[in-house]
Amino acid sequence: MEMDTSTSRIPDHPSGRWRTVHLFPGQGDFSVGALVRAVRADASMRTAAEQVFEAIDGVAGERGLRPLGPWLLGPTPPTARELAADAVGAAQLALFGVSMTVHHALCRAHGEPLAVVGVSFGEIAALTAAGVLTLDDGARAAHDLARVLSSCPGGLTLLSCPERTARDVIDGAGTQDVVVAVVNDDRSVVVAGSVAELARVEKTAAETKVTALRLRLPFTSHHPALQAESEAFAAAVRAYDRAEARFPVHSAVAGRAYTVGDDLPRRLADCLVRPARVPDVLHQVALCEPDVVFEAGTGSALASSARAVLSRHPTLVRAPLAEPGALPMTFPR
Structure with a gap:
């Protein structure tokens, strides 16, 4: 328990x-x-x-x-x-x-x-x-x-899923520069990359029922x-x-x-x-x-x-x- x-x-x-x-x-x-x-x-x-x-x-x-x-x-x-x-x-x-x-x-x-x-x-x-x-x-x-x-132009997006799922979403979006930036726990991951490619990841996330939230930070990191x-x-x-x-x-x-x-x-x-x-x-x-x-x-x-x-x-x-x-x-x- x-x-x-x-x-x-x-x-x-x-x-x-x-x-x-x-x-x-x-x-x-x-x-x-x-x-x-x-x-x-x-x-x-x-x-x-x-x-x-x-x-x-x-x-x-x-x-x-x-x-x-x-x-x-x-x-x-x-x-x-x-x-x-x-x-x-x-x-x-x-x-x-x-x-x-x-x-x-x-x-x-x-x-x-x-x-x-x-x-x-x-x-x-x-x-x-x-x-x-x-x-x-x-x-x-x-x-x-x-x-x-x-x-550091770009952005950060929070995905409500495990790291393995986040990597699948990134692969499914076919992006070139988006990476896993922060693993918070087994249900929350932040990914980093250019604004345009993060938008593609967010679209793929929505299609696969993964909640995505762009963080209000005007830069990329990690x-x-x-x-x-x-x-x-x-x-x-x-x-x-x-x-x-x-x-x-x-x-x-x-x-x-x-x-x-x-x-x-x-x-x-x-x-x-x-x-x-x-x-x-x-x-x-x-x-x-x-x-x-x-x-x-x-x-x-x-x-x-x-x-x-x-x-x-x-x-x-x-x-x-x-x-x-x-x-x-x-x-x-």
Whole structure:
């Protein structure tokens, strides 16, 4: 029988804190509204957000962007459309800031996590959370990646099917450049390619009763054709100091935890050219036997994948900013 990880009881610990893992998502599931509701509902979230965005806004100013903290946390926050239409990098800095906000609020409630998982863009936040990058340099890397992605034409489409079916759909469409970009779980795959060829894949998906949804991201990623862009991003990250991680950082692209011997700028840049496979690293962090796995973002797509993948593990999975009743960060036992 499969265990319902959304309602599993958390064991009591003498310390009163839980053993946690934090999941840092990519860019396809971001909501300004979820952040606004969270900071208005929970004082710990508000405090963490103000502190995180104060640091990020120093980088925003250095890069010629408007301060994000007053905009996102003020009385008239932007819509998702307004944020996306702002200067290149504003949306990515906002997502990075929210991920770091959730991480800091969770650490105050439960202490540092046993491990973290980074998925695509979320690897920058995961490495920052573990202390490999400073908060300032993590924000700089997020903006660096945004600038690189702005020169990566194409798109990303979510297919609601297993990877094998997704590959059959791609083959059936007869496309030349569409590839599997992200495997979320056994029912959700993201494919990447040119806009024209993604349209052919979506048409074939509809003909074969596979649900297809074009993500609202104006670029492609996880595509082998982006080698030059990958090199440019690696060169940008190489300029920043790096420290040893305080806890394991699992990469959905590398398929494992990073080690001290890894060339981290190169590994981060792999996110542009190699696929991410989320189930592999979720199974790895399950071996840490966490009490709770938290999604450190505004959405719940990664938490949904974690529930599907970890259905046989006695682990609670929560998306604090997206799920009703998930705030405050501490829940009654």
